[in-house]
Amino acid sequence: MRFDCHRTRQGWRSSCFNVITVGLYGVAIPLAVLLQIVKHKPAVGIPLLLAAFAGVGVYLVRRARKAEQRRLEAARLAEIRQVQSREVARYHTMSPGEFEHAIAYLCQRDGCTDVKAVGGAGDLGADVIATAPDGRRVVIQCKRYGPTNKVGSPDAQRFGGTCYSMHGAHVPVLVTTSTFTRQAVGYATAQGIRLYDERALGGWASQTGPAPWHQASVPAA
Structure with missing residues (x-):
């Protein structure tokens, strides 16, 4: 389900609250279930909990790498645009x-x-x-x-x-x-x-x- 935080002024807070609430429940409920498994069946729950943390770590690392790639690409394109603009500026001074x-x-x-x-x-x-x-x-x-x-x-x-x-x-x-x-x-x-x-x-x-x-x-x- 998609929630839009850019609605009318009256509905903005409500929409964003819904997004945050869904996000918290999406993390809190699985975590609570895992903790219960760890509590009652440690042999099963601890490996699952470790695997969940490892998965989150991998996700965060990949997300950080993609963000850095996007930043570097944007910087490279901006540098190319500057070089191109300087070249065109030279031609504007010519007859x-x-x-x-x-x-x-x-x-x-x-x-x-x-x-x-x-x-x-x-x-x-x-x-x-x-x-x-x-x-x-x-x-x-x-x-x-x-x-x-x-x-x-x-x-x-x-x-x-x-x-x-x-x-x-x-x-x-x-x-x-x-x-x-x-x-x-x-x-x-x-x-x-x-x-x-x-x-x-x-x-x-x-x-x-x-x-x-x-x-x-x-x-x-």
């Missing part, structure tokens, strides 16, 4: 052109060949073009936007209109220092465009997350 060259560097660092930063007038939606380690053609459009300026569906559609037909992309990637709107995510998912928002970019840059050609990273809409 759009510098950001494109920074993305080209990440491609080269992670094993791509024929890496070119081709952004500028007449780029037809491609800012970085590279060949992935497995030979696929990677075409990336970079959006160095502020945190509150989301990449929208029109941006995604313009890229989708050229990344395959004009640039022959096997792995089209739209990467930003910001996030994507729900509409942009929907369009990109339908078109097979991989979206890298600030968190995914931070993971890629800090090597705590995958490069775009290893795993699609589409933010939740």
Whole structure:
């Protein structure tokens, strides 16, 4: 039976009292029975009592270990988030052109060949073009936007209109220092465009997350 301690103000004390009462009875009654067995049949009751204490001890140790594991995992994730945030903060200080060259560097660092930063007038939606380690053609459009300026569906559609037909992309990637709107995510998912928002970019840059050609990273809409 489940008891809810978060009911209305009038029923809160009563509900919590019920939980505590059930918990006490759940321990007290078996313990009382064991003590009676120990009293009248020590040869049987003492081993049972020792086994019960041992079981409780094992349970408490396991529970403590799980709590420590959860704490360590939370600390590790918090550290990773801090590293990723610092990486993205660096990109926010760059000009759009510098950001494109920074993305080209990440491609080269992670094993791509024929890496070119081709952004500028007449780029037809491609800012970085590279060949992935497995030979696929990677075409990336970079959006160095502020945190509150989301990449929208029109941006995604313009890229989708050229990344395959004009640039022959096997792995089209739209990467930003910001996030994507729900509409942009929907369009990109339908078109097979991989979206890298600030968190995914931070993971890629800090090597705590995958490069775009290893795993699609589409933010939740």
